[in-house]
Amino acid sequence: MTHKILVTGGAGFIGSFLVDNLVEKGHEVTIFDSLEPQVHLGKTPDYLNKDAKFVKGDMADYEKLKGLVSDSDVVFNLAARVGVGQSMYQVKEYVEANELGTANLLHAMANEEHSVKKMIIASSMSIYGEGSYKCESCGREFHNVRRTNEQLEKKQWNIACPDCRKELTPVGTKETKPLSNSSIYAITKKNQEEMTLNIGEAYGIPSVALRFFNVYGPRQSLSNPYTGVAAIFMSRIKNNKPPLIFEDGEQSRDFVSVHDIVQGCVLSMEKKAANGQVFNVGAGHKITLNELSATLIDIFGSDVKPEFPGEFRKGDIRHCFSDISKIKSKLDYSPKITLKEGMEELVNWSRDQEAKDMVDKAYRELKNKRLI
Numbered sequence: 001m002t003h004k005i006l007v008t009g010g011a012g013f014i015g016s017f018l019v020d021n022l023v024e025k026g027h028e029v030t031i032f033d034s035l036e037p038q039v040h041l042g043k044t045p046d047y048l049n050k051d052a053k054f055v056k057g058d059m060a061d062y063e064k065l066k067g068l069v070s071d072s073d074v075v076f077n078l079a080a081r082v083g084v085g086q087s088m089y090q091v092k093e094y095v096e097a098n099e100l101g102t103a104n105l106l107h108a109m110a111n112e113e114h115s116v117k118k119m120i121i122a123s124s125m126s127i128y129g130e131g132s133y134k135c136e137s138c139g140r141e142f143h144n145v146r147r148t149n150e151q152l153e154k155k156q157w158n159i160a161c162p163d164c165r166k167e168l169t170p171v172g173t174k175e176t177k178p179l180s181n182s183s184i185y186a187i188t189k190k191n192q193e194e195m196t197l198n199i200g201e202a203y204g205i206p207s208v209a210l211r212f213f214n215v216y217g218p219r220q221s222l223s224n225p226y227t228g229v230a231a232i233f234m235s236r237i238k239n240n241k242p243p244l245i246f247e248d249g250e251q252s253r254d255f256v257s258v259h260d261i262v263q264g265c266v267l268s269m270e271k272k273a274a275n276g277q278v279f280n281v282g283a284g285h286k287i288t289l290n291e292l293s294a295t296l297i298d299i300f301g302s303d304v305k306p307e308f309p310g311e312f313r314k315g316d317i318r319h320c321f322s323d324i325s326k327i328k329s330k331l332d333y334s335p336k337i338t339l340k341e342g343m344e345e346l347v348n349w350s351r352d353q354e355a356k357d358m359v360d361k362a363y364r365e366l367k368n369k370r371l372i
C-alpha cells in the first residue's frame, strides 16, 4: 500500500535519504524544510529528490504546516536545529525550532481534519547522557553515572565504580535507562519525543520515537562545524590538518550509517509493533574516537597524526552506545553497513565536495563562550 508521506527536515542529511527510499517504494512524498542557512549555505541541495514535492517553509509557520498535515497519512518529523554545543548559547533558536516547531505540528494533529495513521519523531541518543556501565569486579550495573567538571579538569577521563573504585566497563544502553540531558539540544529532543507520544496517545494516532545514535554518511554537512565528529575529522584530514581529539581519544560512540537509520525509520512506519514505542537506532556497538580517526586516516592514505590538546568539552559523556535488542526483536531491524564500508562511502562522496574547514572557527567560538 502506498501512502502520502510528509517529511519535515526532508532536505537535510537523514531526511533526504529517507525521502529517496520512500519515493523508491512508490509513496507520494512531500518535503517540508526551511533550508536552514547554516546547513544549506543559501542553496537548494542538488540531491533533493525530483519525484518528491518540495515545500519551503519553517516549522514556525502553522498555516503552511496545517495544510500539509491535512493532506498526509504518515508524518516523519525530522526538522530540527542539531548542534549540541551551539544549543548552549542559541538557546532561544533551538527551543523555537525544535520544541515550538514540533508543538505546531502537534497542534495541527489535535485541531485540524486529517487522516494521519502514523507519526514518527526523530529523537537522539543525547538524551541518555552517559551510557550504561558494569563493574567487572563487583558485578553491579550503573545507569546514571556522571562525570564532574572537577574530575575532567584533573584529566580523570574514566568512571570508577562507586563501591570498589575499579574502572567501570561500558555496556549497551537500553531504552529503559533513566534519561540525563546535559544540553539544551538534548532537552529539546526529549521534549519533542514526549510531546509526540503524548499527543499520539491522546488522539489515537500511532506514534513512534526513534533515538538515533551518531549518524554519518554522504550529504552530511561538512561545513557545519556543529554536526558529527566523523565529518569534522574527515574535513580536517582532507585539508591535511590533524584531527583534534578531546580527552585521550578512548571515549566511544555508536556510529551508525544513514542507510541503517533509514531502515529503522521505514520499519517503524510499516510495522504495527512499533506503535507507541521508543526505539534505539544504532549500529549496536562502540567505536572509540581513536578508532574512528585511524579508519579515516587509513582510507585517505594520509600521514597526519591526530592531536590531543588535553582538552574536554564540559558535560561531554565518556561512552554511550546502543543496545538494539528491542528494535531487532520487535521490528526485525538489522544494521547492514560496517564502519569501514560506511566511512569509505562518506569519503568517496566527500572527494567531490567543497569542504570548508570551519572547525577552527567553531573551536574558537566554543572557547570564547567558555564551553571548552
Ligand SMILES: NC(=O)c1ccc[n+]([C@@H]2O[C@H](COP(=O)([O-])OP(=O)(O)OC[C@H]3O[C@@H](n4cnc5c(N)ncnc54)[C@H](O)[C@@H]3O)[C@@H](O)[C@H]2O)c1
Residues within 6 Å of the ligand: 008, 009, 010, 011, 012, 013, 014, 015, 032, 033, 034, 035, 036, 039, 040, 057, 058, 059, 060, 077, 078, 079, 080, 081, 082, 097, 101, 122, 123, 124, 125, 189, 211, 212, 213, 214, 215, 216, 221, 228
Ligand atoms: N545526525 C545525527 O547524528 C543525529 C543523531 C540523532 C538525532 N538526529 C535527529 O535527526 C534529525 C535530522 O538530523 P540531520 O542530521 O539530518 O540534520 P540536518 O541539519 O541535515 O537536517 C535537518 C533539516 O531540518 C531543517 N530545519 C531546521 N530547522 C527547521 C525549521 N525551523 N523549519 C523547517 N526546517 C528546519 C534544516 O534545513 C535541515 O534540512 C534531527 O531531528 C536530529 O535532531 C540526528
Ligand SMILES: [Zn+2]
Residues within 6 Å of the ligand: 135, 136, 137, 138, 139, 140, 161, 162, 163, 164, 165, 166
Ligand atoms: Zn564495583
